[in-house]
Amino acid sequence: xxxxxxxxxxxxxxxxxxxPMENIATALIAIGFLMLFQPFALVLYTYSLVxxxxxxxxxxVVSKFPE
Amino acid sequence: MTARFRLSGRAVRxxxxxxRFLVMPVTDTDSSLxxxxxxxxxxxxxxxxxxxxxxxxxxxxxxxxxxxxxxLLLAINIFPLIxxxxxxxxxxxxxxxxxxxxxxxxxxxxRVLNDPDIWQAMQTTAHFVFWTILLQMLIxxxxxxxxxxxxxxxxxxxxxxxxxxxxxxxxxxxxxxxLYQPQIGLFNYIYSFFTGVPPSSFEMLGSVALSxxxxxxxxxxxxxxxxxxxxxxxxxxxxxxxxxAAEVDRASAWRQFWSITVPMALxxxxxxxxxxxxxxxxxxxxxxxLTGGGPGSTxxxxxxxxxxxxxxxxxxxxxxxxxxxxxxAVFGLANIYVKALNRVKQR
Numbered sequence: 434x435x436x437x438x439x440x441x442x443x444x445x446x447x448x449x450x451x452x453p454m455e456n457i458a459t460a461l462i463a464i465g466f467l468m469l470f471q472p473f474a475l476v477l478y479t480y481s482l483v484x485x486x487x488x489x490x491x492x493x494v495v496s497k498f499p500e
Numbered sequence: 501m502t503a504r505f506r507l508s509g510r511a512v513r514x515x516x517x518x519x520r521f522l523v524m525p526v527t528d529t530d531s532s533l534x535x536x537x538x539x540x541x542x543x544x545x546x547x548x549x550x551x552x553x554x555x556x557x558x559x560x561x562x563x564x565x566x567x568x569x570x571x572l573l574l575a576i577n578i579f580p581l582i583x584x585x586x587x588x589x590x591x592x593x594x595x596x597x598x599x600x601x602x603x604x605x606x607x608x609x610x611r612v613l614n615d616p617d618i619w620q621a622m623q624t625t626a627h628f629v630f631w632t633i634l635l636q637m638l639i640x641x642x643x644x645x646x647x648x649x650x651x652x653x654x655x656x657x658x659x660x661x662x663x664x665x666x667x668x669x670x671x672x673x674x675x676x677x678x679l680y681q682p683q684i685g686l687f688n689y690i691y692s693f694f695t696g697v698p699p700s701s702f703e704m705l706g707s708v709a710l711s712x713x714x715x716x717x718x719x720x721x722x723x724x725x726x727x728x729x730x731x732x733x734x735x736x737x738x739x740x741x742x743x744x745a746a747e748v749d750r751a752s753a754w755r756q757f758w759s760i761t762v763p764m765a766l767x768x769x770x771x772x773x774x775x776x777x778x779x780x781x782x783x784x785x786x787x788x789x790l791t792g793g794g795p796g797s798t799x800x801x802x803x804x805x806x807x808x809x810x811x812x813x814x815x816x817x818x819x820x821x822x823x824x825x826x827x828x829a830v831f832g833l834a835n836i837y838v839k840a841l842n843r844v845k846q847r
Contacts, residue, residue, distance in 0.1 A: 459839065462832040469829055470626035478622070479613045482825050489832040 454495035461488025581827075588820035595814040608821035618822065620797065621805040627712055628719075628787075628801055629780045633773055635720045640727025641769065645761075647728070648735040658732075665725040673789025676718045680704040680790075705791050711799050715787050719780065727772045734768025735761065763847070770841050774834065781830055802826060 448454060465485030468477040556564070588608050590601045612618055643661060647654050664672070679687045680703075688699035704714040738761065746756045784803040787793065793800035806826070810819035 455839070459836045462836050466829055466833055469825075470622050472623045472626075475614070475616065475619060478619045482609065482613060482828065485828050485832050489828060489835065492832070492835050 449498060451495055451498040451500055454498065455492065458488050458492035458495055461485075462492060464488075584820040584823055587817055588824050590817045592816045593814045594810070594816040604817065608818045609825070611818060612822045612825060617797070618802075618805055621800050621802045624712065624798070624800060625781065625783075625802040628716060628783065628799075629777060631713075631716045632719045632723070632780055633776050635716065636724045636727045636776060637769065637773060639720065640724045640772065641731045641765075643724065643728040644731035644735055647732055661728060662725045664722045667722070669722070669786040670789060672718060672722050673786045676714075676721075677705065677790060680714060682706075706795055708795055708798050711791050711795060715790055715799055718786060718790060719783070722786070723776060723779075727776065730768050730772040730775075731765060734765035737768075738764045767841060767845050770837070770844060774837050774841070777837075778830060778834065781826065 461484055465481050465483075465488055468481035468484055471477055589603055589605060591604050592601045593599065647658055647661075667675075676687075679685050682688055682700045682703045685699075685704075687704065688702070691697065692699040702710065704710050742760055742764075743756060746760060751759070782803050783801055784807065787799055787801055788804060791799040793804045802822075806819055806822050809815050809822060
């Protein structure tokens with residue numbers, strides 16, 4: 434039973450797996466956050482909201498995926 | 501005769517299906533009292549209401565009870581948020597409520613995200629949040645560690661340390677303005693006592709270099725006790741037998757600290773960081789009273805810029821866009837932080 438579940442999880446495409454997608458969303462949020470508050474380049478600040486928003490929406494969606 | 505038992509305030513028959521709850525026998529006195537109370541409640545309930553409520557499931561009754569709270573939450577929190585999202589796409593000005601509102605698309609967001617002054621305010625906020633949290637965590641944890649040693653008079657010192665937290669930020673702001681006075685302020689005199697620098701030779705609130713640190717010192721002074729309390733709760737939750745086992749294994753005090761104390765208090769420390777970070781991102785009152793965002797705009801944190809956009813320049817649409825950006829940042833960060841916290845708790 435456990436092996437079947439593991440196989441089914443392995444068959445699931447990468448973009449539908451909760452673990453790695455949550456990690457990507459987390460990385461996007463962290464990058465967006467740093468871009469928003471960094472003192473180095475205005476262009477990074479300009480694109481920070483898009484990055485943050487993409488990460489946050491992605492996090493909300495993928496956190497509903499089964500483990 | 502069938503015995504009766506009490507379960508969650510209701511009397512049930514003993515031959516009813518076995519319940520997973522603990523059941524307690526009901527005495528005759530209890531039973532008669534309950535019956536009397538129930539009869540009184542039935543008489544007091546208006547007939548139409550009694551008719552409607554009877555027949556509702558437990559779930560429906562639960563919904564009935566929480567509906568007022570949900571309605572209040574929607575009216576006070578959710579509706580203004582949705583309204584602000586709408587306003588961020590318009591040219592609405594709160595000082596001209598009767599003027600025609602036009603949709604401006606993403607213009608407000610473009611302006612906020614290309615404004616060097618707002619970018620500067622974000623950097624000031626980041627500087628403030630980073631240093632206050634770092635200092636509060638270090639000092640707060642150190643104080644909690646000392647108080648946890650349970651020395652003679654530790655309860656008294658806990659109360660003394662907690663005093664700054666009990667004060668209003670408005671009082672603290674005014675109070676520290678006097679302490680920072682270069683002529684009569686105690687802060688300058690204490691600094692002068694230890695370093696030999698003349699007290700009137702520097703001005704904490706008037707200097708571009710020192711004023712960001714002045715607000716950090718005040719916030720750290722005020723909120724370190726709060727962090728100390730949370731850390732103390734974490735340290736007190738560690739059972740003594742773990743340390744006893746470590747002693748038996750001849751683990752050094754240093755090893756015990758890093759392998760037992762820190763990992764077991766980590767969820768509490770992380771919670772303290774989360775609470776303080778959220779609070780300091782919206783820091784407003786204390787900074788306004790201390791420096792008013794000055795000198796120039798060196799201590800103008802994001803919430804002060806936001807207030808000026810909304811209620812001095814009256815650009816409500818742009819202020820709403822700015823607010824949404826801050827909201828997304830804090831919300832996103834809180835999401836990943838809670839995930840990290842859950843991971844730490846599961847260890």
